[in-house]
Amino acid sequence: MGSFLLVTIQVDLYDRLALNLETDLIRMVSETDARGVLIDISAVGLVDSFMGRILNNIATMSRIMDAETVVVGMQPAVAITLVELGLTLAGVHTALNVERGMELLHKRLGSDVREGGRFYGNSE
């Protein structure tokens, strides 16, 4: 039986914290055997190419460990800006909110997933 991790990013991250998030999360995916990673960025006001790359890395690493990544709650202005910047979140699923993200995970992984842990990316 698989589990999923819910990560809530509460503020715009400093670079080092963003990199920490990447390594911590990948470690947690392997430790908890998570099958899914939900990253809630509804409180994040911008995603630049650095942050976008980190999201892509998390998705790629998670996939290698057999887990799916869903980014939830991206603000419309952030989504439009990302497109104009030229960044595509490859291999990252997106969903409107956490509930929808869970539905997506259940659909993709079967219904045998449960919440495995919460992890808060905080910068201050």
Add this chain to the structure above:
Amino acid sequence: MSGKGGGFMVTLSKDIIEITREQDVVTLRNRVKELAVKIGMSLLGQTKLITAASELVRNMLRYAGGGKVTLEVVLRDKVTGVQLTFADEGPGIADIRLAMQDGYSTGKSLGLGLPGTKRLVNEFSIQSEVGKGTTITVIRWKNGL
């Protein structure tokens, strides 16, 4: 200050931030946001400008070890905007045309910072000299598309 298109440009406020370390990226973003909000820019406009600023300040730190950003509220033809000037004394860019292409990077990253920034602002100009440094100026107008 003189401007393009026949009109002239007036600086309404001016502020300089020194960029020496990673935390300055966050300070700069916050200051840019404040100015954009102050002139009544839309949320989308603010987001585009802050993202552009974030890309340029990262480049400044990464490739030139820091520099100075001048933040100005400007007025031209009765329209206000935020003008940001990123000046560094780093190695400069040998081939600007190449650096402006999507996907070109000497830093093994995505190569979207410069071309992406150009798409996110209304005006973009870049000057660079090898061995001397790089200066990039961008403007987003209050009602810019």
